[in-house]
Amino acid sequence: MALTERPPRSHGFMYVALTTAVLLTLVPFLWMLLGSFKTQSELLRDPTGWLPTSPTFQNYRSWLTDLGFGHYFRNSLIVAGFTVIGNLLFCSMVGYVLAKMSFPGKRLLFGLVLTTLMVPGVVTFVPLFVLVSKLRLVDTYPALILPFLVTPLGVFLMRQFMLGIPDSLIEAARMDGAGEIRIFARIVMPLCGPPLATLAILTFLSSWNNFLWPLVAAQSDSRYTLPVALSLYSTGQNATDYGLLLAGSVLTITPIIVLFVFLQRFFVQGVAGTGIK
Amino acid sequence: MATTTAPTKRAAPVGAGAYTMQGRRRQALIAWLFALPFVLFFGIFMLLPLVSSFVMSFTDFRSSDVQNPLNVDLVGLGQYAALFENPQFRQSMLNTAYFVVVGIPLTMAVALALAVALNSGITRFRTAFRVGFYTPVVTSIVAVAVVWRFILQDTGLLNQALTWVGVVGPDWLNSTTWAMPSLIVLTTWRNMGTLVIIFLAGLQNVPVELQEAAFVDGANAWQRFRRITLPILRPTLLLGAVLLSVAYLQFFEEAFVMTQGGPLDSTLSVTYFTYDQFGFGEYGFASAASYVLFVAIVLLSLVQFRAFRSLD
Secondary structure (H helix, E strand, C coil): CCHHHCCCHHHHHHHHHHHHHHHHHHHHHHHHHHHCCCCHHHHHHCCCCCCCCCCCCHHHHHHHCCCCHHHHHHHHHHHHHHHHHHHHHHHHHHHHHHHHCCCCCHHHHHHHHHHHCCCCHHHHHHHHHHHHHHCCCCCCHHHHHHHHCCCHHHHHHHHHHHCCCCHHHHHHHHHCCCCHHHHHHHHHHHHCHHHHHHHHHHHHHHHHHCCHHHHHHCCCHHHCCHHHHHHHHHHCCCCCCHHHHHHHHHHHHHHHHHHHHHCHHHHHHHHHHHHHC | CHHHHCCCCCCCCCCHHHHCHHHHHHHHHHHHHHHHHHHHHHHHHHHHHHHHHHHHCCECCCHHHCCCHHHCCECCCHHHHHHHHCHHHHHHHHHHHHHHHHHHHHHHHHHHHHHHHHCCCCCCCHHHHHHHHHHHHHCCHHHHHHHHHHHHCCCCHHHHHHHHCCCCCCCHHHCCCCHHHHHHHHHHHHHHHHHHHHHHHHHCCCCHHHHHHHHHCCCCHHHHHHHHHHHHHHHHHHHHHHHHHHHHCCCCHHHHHHCCCCCCCCCCCHHHHHHHHHHCCCHHHHHHHHHHHHHHHHHHHHHHHHHHHHCC
8 A cells, every 4th residue: 555655764764753753862861760879979979970880879878778668668569458358349349330230329329420530639638638637637647648548530440341242141140049259359350351451450559659648647656658758858968968868769659650561451451442432 | 531431241140139128228338339449439529529619719718717717708709700800810821721722733743753653663672762752751850840940941952952953942931932832841750651652552553454445556655654654643642632631731840840920910810810719818819720620620521522523
């Protein structure tokens, strides 16, 4: 066809342009990584340098020993873990009935879910804090988890996928005398791998990177998540220890980047799917 | 969006007992039991705060009233009136508008250019490119802020690069003129990856035959893009614009970690203003500000739907 006869020159240009764009996009990460192996004095002496003149692991050693990286990492993992489990379970349950059952109040429920998709976080921020204080939950794990345990987006995602599961499958199971829980757990859920993967990734990502709420709801070192700890270090007494901060940044983003590179197919599905479908 | 009208294929209940009165009641009970955990958490942590915030915005609720909410007085639209008379709030609205008006077209244009390049028929490294552009999306703002502050400082990488072309760059984050553009570029960098993926999915819908026919008829690349790709891509562009405007109107975290709203409030956004008022304990005032933002988000989304529709 005509298009295949086009000269390969245009592709060469595309590769050059895209490679340049990707390199520009990734420059901050590269510089962050290289900087994390530099001493404070080197960073101050040469703030635009690339390769560390005498690479040091001291910044990482500080984080892993005195500064309690493991502790913050564990907090982030606990919060993200429970948030993911809650979303997977509860959003699928409500998604299932919204997609496959008819009951009074269904339209209202789904309408509320859709409406709240657009509510900015700051609207619920103040009352949420008052509520959490009233429940005496400030500075506890539940305060960091419960407000995110279910999300309208999760419900939407699961419902949309479950609409595509044939009714006949569910009907046949009912004929065979399977109860609703059994149908949900044994027939519907095993078919929902793709949206569950997407939801797990999106939830984990937003929980891991969540910053503002944990900054307010966690008030002691024992409950800080990684971004909160890092932000407090970057404004506190260590604010000028750039090497330390860069190492902290690398440690904060590495887990999520590793996860992303391995699961990038699902990330892409998720982003394209939530938008278009 | 399209979802509200999505056909619920045979939503009618299935199963033998479902058509009897008793069967229907039983199914309703089961359905609500399934929905119960969601309804519980959604009700307590989403709907309740949403309504309280609305009610609070008509009161003089302060942090000192938390222990004794009966001290609170209704003030009608008083908080809203005070809000629009507050010069700092008006400044924050202007800043947010600046951020949105420049940031959304910039992000869309960059993402569209990258998506079109990725879709131009290249076969190798597509995944690697996509991963590269998406990486900033998955990383914590707090972590990337550290390195961006370093890059944007007076003696940083950016200004060093500018000297190669003979330009003396400003102290980006400490300039009332340049702090906002810097944050816009940073935010574009952090969000373009999402739009690249959405646009790429949309570009798959552009029929190759149509492109080839136009090519045979002598249309050049720009004409084909303008007359074929863009019109087919319109729903996708609308989606991107709406997603971005919901996110960009809430602009906050970048300013919080990079400039603390400064210098001289030049990067103070509406969300930032609200957060500050919350910190001062002015809960009623903060709630009113947050509802102004909510209304703005809904309005802008509606306007975009209208604008894109009327192009048909």
